[in-house]
Amino acid sequence: MADEALLKVQGVETYYGNIRALAGVDVEVHKGEIVSLIGANGAGKSTLMMTICGSPQARTGQVIFDGEDITKVPTHLIARRRIAQSPEGRRIFPRMTVLENLQMGANLDNLKYFKEDVEKIFTLFPRLKERQSQRGGTLSGGEQQMLSIGRALMARPKLLLLDEPSLGLAPLIVKGIFEAIKKLNQEEGLTVFLVEQNAFAALRLSDRAYVMVNGKVTMTGSGRELLANPEVRAAYLEGGRH
Amino acid sequence: MEYFIQQLANGLTLGSIYGLIAIGYTMVYGIIGMINFAHGDIFMLGGFAALIVFLIVTSFFAGVPVALMLLIMLVVAMLMTSLWNWTIERVAYRPLRGSFRLAPLITAIGMSIVLSNFIQVTQGPRNKPIPALVSDVYHFGAITISLKQIIIVVVTAVLLTIFWYIVNKTPLGRAQRATEQDRKMAALLGVDVDRTISITFVMGAALAAVAGTMYLMYYGVASFNDGFIPGVKAFTAAVLGGIGSLPGAVLGGLLIGLIESLWSAYFTIAYKDVATFALLAFVLIFKPTGILGRPEVEKV
Numbered sequence: 001m002a003d004e005a006l007l008k009v010q011g012v013e014t015y016y017g018n019i020r021a022l023a024g025v026d027v028e029v030h031k032g033e034i035v036s037l038i039g040a041n042g043a044g045k046s047t048l049m050m051t052i053c054g055s056p057q058a059r060t061g062q063v064i065f066d067g068e069d070i071t072k073v074p075t076h077l078i079a080r081r082r083i084a085q086s087p088e089g090r091r092i093f094p095r096m097t098v099l100e101n102l103q104m105g106a107n108l109d110n111l112k113y114f115k116e117d118v119e120k121i122f123t124l125f126p127r128l129k130e131r132q133s134q135r136g137g138t139l140s141g142g143e144q145q146m147l148s149i150g151r152a153l154m155a156r157p158k159l160l161l162l163d164e165p166s167l168g169l170a171p172l173i174v175k176g177i178f179e180a181i182k183k184l185n186q187e188e189g190l191t192v193f194l195v196e197q198n199a200f201a202a203l204r205l206s207d208r209a210y211v212m213v214n215g216k217v218t219m220t221g222s223g224r225e226l227l228a229n230p231e232v233r234a235a236y237l238e239g240g241r242h
Numbered sequence: 243m244e245y246f247i248q249q250l251a252n253g254l255t256l257g258s259i260y261g262l263i264a265i266g267y268t269m270v271y272g273i274i275g276m277i278n279f280a281h282g283d284i285f286m287l288g289g290f291a292a293l294i295v296f297l298i299v300t301s302f303f304a305g306v307p308v309a310l311m312l313l314i315m316l317v318v319a320m321l322m323t324s325l326w327n328w329t330i331e332r333v334a335y336r337p338l339r340g341s342f343r344l345a346p347l348i349t350a351i352g353m354s355i356v357l358s359n360f361i362q363v364t365q366g367p368r369n370k371p372i373p374a375l376v377s378d379v380y381h382f383g384a385i386t387i388s389l390k391q392i393i394i395v396v397v398t399a400v401l402l403t404i405f406w407y408i409v410n411k412t413p414l415g416r417a418q419r420a421t422e423q424d425r426k427m428a429a430l431l432g433v434d435v436d437r438t439i440s441i442t443f444v445m446g447a448a449l450a451a452v453a454g455t456m457y458l459m460y461y462g463v464a465s466f467n468d469g470f471i472p473g474v475k476a477f478t479a480a481v482l483g484g485i486g487s488l489p490g491a492v493l494g495g496l497l498i499g500l501i502e503s504l505w506s507a508y509f510t511i512a513y514k515d516v517a518t519f520a521l522l523a524f525v526l527i528f529k530p531t532g533i534l535g536r537p538e539v540e541k542v
Binding site: 029075079093151 | 419420424426427428429430431433434460534
């Protein structure tokens with residue numbers, strides 16, 4: 001594990017109007033790690049992802065990326081520091097083609113690496129290649145998810161934020177996406193911070209993980225530790241099975 | 243038949259001007275969901291800027307070639323109105339972003355009044371004439387087509403092509419479309435949303451300035467309240483074509499221009515506006531999103 005944290009979230013509180021969504025969150029992501037964040041609906045996981053990107057900005061606390069305080073930096077400038085996000089709800093541009101959506105991801109470099117990078121994405125998700133001239137809005141949920149991740153990767157991120165990459169996907173595709181993440185992490189040293197409902201898969205994939213409840217981090221540890229932790233098992237792994 | 247073709251040519255000319263203005267309405271609506279009611283007055287400002295440039299240039303240099311003259315008028319008018327519209331967006335609309343929906347709309351109406359009154363005070367309330375710049379006419383049998391009309395249609399076509407290219411093929415256009423479709427996501431991808439919106443206002447104003455210059459050249463007068471009726475017509479064109487749709491704005495503009503001239507030719511000219519707005523009502527009954535407009539619902 002690298003000693004210098006790539007991303008450091010310290011005592012962050014985020015509000016929607018008067019409602020406090022994050023109640024003092026501390027999270028660290030080191031270079032080359034895969035870190036996951038698990039928790040129930042409404043725990044504030046997606047809010048944390050968006051707060052890292054400055055939309056909304058944290059009211060108190062700090063977000064430090066690569067040694068610099070980005071808490072009050074506008075969203076588009078945070079993106080230009082190479083934090084890419086595949087956000088909740090995928091947020092594909094519905095009236096742009098698949099290729100144009102990917103071009104949007106590559107805008108930071110003015111499409112300089114577009115050709116080689118897009119080939120990588122197409123190898124990763126061959127479905128996107130078949131659909132490249134189709135409009136984003138006409139894709140199935142799974143295809144949109146692939147496109148959303150692909151678009152984020154096109155930015156050549158230092159830190160990739162994935163919000164529920166498995167949501168609404170068939171198990172086989174989920175497996176494929178998780179393998180792709182692992183591969184990018186191992187081969188290219190991509191740092192990944194992901195939010196997942198699918199806690200089992202996320203914990204197995206991750207070096208470390210955080211558990212979030214009601215806007216607070218309640219537990220942290222390596223993926224294996226949390227997988228073995230009885231509380232985590234009861235709440236997030238076996239909860240639905242009875 | 244000749245009479246009909248003649249009216250078609252007249253309608254096309256008028257329609258080109260409406261189309262150029264309508265694009266400004268439709269683009270701004272597309273990107274921030276607001277009707278910029280001051281856009282008609284931006285068009286009027288464009289005409290005045292062109293007129294003033296004309297007067298300045300002719301008072302210093304006699305015998306400037308007409309083509310060069312028109313070019314100078316166009317360029318200066320485009321720059322001036324762009325600056326105006328950029329400033330208006332900055333001071334009057336941007337602070338209200340995120341406010342309730344009606345607020346920028348009311349401000350836009352206020353801005354429209356400010357602009358027309360500003361011109362009325364500084365330039366006087368009377369019509370300002372400009373000598374005929376281009377007076378050549380061509381006869382094809384019984385049909386008369388003036389060089390002015392040809393210039394208007396050609397300039398419009400060229401600008402629309404450039405414009406279409408920018409919106410569809412360049413990174414700037416992509417950023418504009420992304421901002422239009424999902425502002426938050428665009429920002430997450432590094433698009434400077436505020437700057438993109440400013441550029442949209444600037445582009446709309448530049449096209450309106452061209453329309454203003456053409457209008458001035460075509461009719462030979464400029465007046466402080468020129469922004470109102472052509473502004474409303476262009477707005478109607480944008481709605482008729484489907485607000486938010488660029489080809490729709492052009493199509494709507496052409497349709498309104500044609501209806502106006504054909505109605506004036508075959509029926510009473512006094513009711514030409516009634517015909518235009520009746521058509522609008524008729525289309526909206528059967529196609530509430532306009533001719534090329536898309537329904538608001540998107541698959542999520």
